[in-house]
Amino acid sequence: MILQTEVLDRTQQFVESLLNRQLPAHFTYHNLKHTKEVVAAAQVIGTRSQLSEHDLETVLLAAWLHDTGYCFRIREHEEESIRLAKEILTEQQVEEVRLNQVVGCIAATRYPQQPQNILEEVLCDADMYHTASEEYMERAEQLRHEIMEISKCVISRREWAQNNREFLKNHRFFTEFGQTEMEVAKQKNAKKLKKMLKEMEEDYSEFPMDVEETYKQINRIDKDREKEKDKEKQEKKKDKKKKDPNTPVRGIETMFRTMSANHLELSSIADNKANIMISINSIILSIIVSVLGRKLEEYPNFTIPTLILTLVCLGTIIFAVLATRPNVTSGIFTKEDVYKKRTNLLFFGNFHSMKLDDYEWGIKEMMKDSDYLYGSMIRDNYFLGKVLGKKYRLLRIAYTIFMFGLVVAILSYGVAIVFFPV
Structure with missing residues (x-):
């Protein structure tokens, strides 16, 4: 030993x-x-x-x-x-x-x-x-x-x-x-x-x-x-035939990797922004309920401004939650879907309810077909972009409601104090 x-x-x-x-x-x-x-x-x-x-x-x-x-x-x-x-x-x-x-x-x-x-x-x-x-x-x-x-x-x-x-x-x-x-x-x-x-x-x-x-x-x-060298040359020629010499394979893989990383980073940023909106407006609502709600009998002129502020906070929270709410599909695919290349096995929503053996079979079938594999990667990036578009659209609505609604609520409090004093 x-x-x-x-x-x-x-x-x-x-x-x-x-x-x-x-x-x-x-x-x-x-x-x-x-x-x-x-x-x-x-x-x-x-x-x-x-x-x-x-x-x-x-x-x-x-x-x-x-x-x-x-x-x-x-x-x-x-x-x-x-x-x-x-x-x-x-x-x-x-x-x-x-x-x-x-x-x-x-x-x-x-x-x-x-x-x-x-x-x-x-x-x-x-x-x-x-x-x-x-x-x-x-x-x-x-x-x-x-x-x-x-x-x-x-x-x-x-x-x-x-x-x-x-x-x-x-x-x-x-x-x-x-x-x-x-x-x-x-x-x-x-x-x-x-x-x-x-x-x-x-x-x-x-x-x-x-x-x-x-x-x-x-x-x-x-x-x-010489035979070994000839064999190596033949193998290289075969590899070149299988692959399009004009296709930069490494560049393509880098492109997909970069796109996926960027999409995930943007999704994380959107979720963080939504969490900020939810946290801020939840704090404002808790203050309205615990403090201003008790004072409305003494200051009835603040009823409408408080209602406006409450609606602004609720609207902001609703759209922020919608921006972060996950949308999970059935998670099931069939062999026919794989043969016809209709399912994207790179997205968990399409296979989370499947058995391991079926999913493993599907992945191996996809690996055998480069067109199917690259097509799945393209679809994966496309739908990630669609999800991101929806997230940022709802998030923009939430920020717009909060920004303009907060201004209107503050102005309404000012009007109530100046023109409708108790």
């Missing part, structure tokens, strides 16, 4: 995204698979080397980042890996001491390996873990093809086997776990190479045939790439 922490999770996500997006396809060995193998090996070797959880986390960070430089260059790729490590770990506010340890571990993987401490030794052994793996022959072959692709030269299997045998002979592990258990497995792979070379020496036709096969392999890779 590989150690999981927040900084490790973020680093893993960064590395996986980077390698999947930017690592060239000809890296058949130094790819995401290799990185994951090194991380897993670092976990095993670090645990067997009795590293603390803090030190193990440091080594695993370096393991995830040690080959990211291949996305940018091959020679001195460790320098690019170190640069990326500093950027991503600094963003995660990793302390400077640990950052320097990670940098040291990555630098130590540069061949020939020269680790200076146990953390660097663990990562160096993990980076060479494939030499002690049962998949060594397969991984070595992948590395051969990678080198041929990069260097644009042919390496025969016999030459490659000789180089690998020499490499295994000169290579040494640094950790105690590597020098004991991993070394034994590595020697088994060395024996396999020796046997393979002996078989090749008995067959003198292998070398030229292998060169020819290698060229064929390279040509096959190139043809596969």
Whole structure:
């Protein structure tokens, strides 16, 4: 079980995204698979080397980042890996001491390996873990093809086997776990190479045939790439046929989104204005009932002005309430309505009484038909506009009644005081 922490999770996500997006396809060995193998090996070797959880986390960070430089260059790729490590770990506010340890571990993987401490030794052994793996022959072959692709030269299997045998002979592990258990497995792979070379020496036709096969392999890779490119082009052409190239899809979606947001904002403003009118006139009515109503016997000349003011407040409240009163439809649609595109499933009033399965079916049918979908969005915006028009029309009447009615009521109080004193 590989150690999981927040900084490790973020680093893993960064590395996986980077390698999947930017690592060239000809890296058949130094790819995401290799990185994951090194991380897993670092976990095993670090645990067997009795590293603390803090030190193990440091080594695993370096393991995830040690080959990211291949996305940018091959020679001195460790320098690019170190640069990326500093950027991503600094963003995660990793302390400077640990950052320097990670940098040291990555630098130590540069061949020939020269680790200076146990953390660097663990990562160096993990980076060479494939030499002690049962998949060594397969991984070595992948590395051969990678080198041929990069260097644009042919390496025969016999030459490659000789180089690998020499490499295994000169290579040494640094950790105690590597020098004991991993070394034994590595020697088994060395024996396999020796046997393979002996078989090749008995067959003198292998070398030229292998060169020819290698060229064929390279040509096959190139043809596969050309096929992939042709396939991508065909898919793009199909997409262009499905979509009108003159239609700005993103612009249309932005337009609908903006229109809906504007309508909702205007509706909210109208409701707030109506609430203000209702609140103000409710307060005035409560004052009329509680205060002026008791004084009308003493001041009968205020009866008509008070009646006018009461009617003004009631009229204003009525129209303000009408502006905010919801109008809910039956909320039911039929399959025929969907097939004939007569119902707008984007408006809750058309489906609030339906079962989930029926509504889900209707939405999926609408999603299959772009004309139906865009038509529903157009109708949705249209009817939102109609509702807004009604709201603001009623709200305007309410404000007009309040404005002119309040003036008339105040004037009537003035007339009552001046011309009809008690």
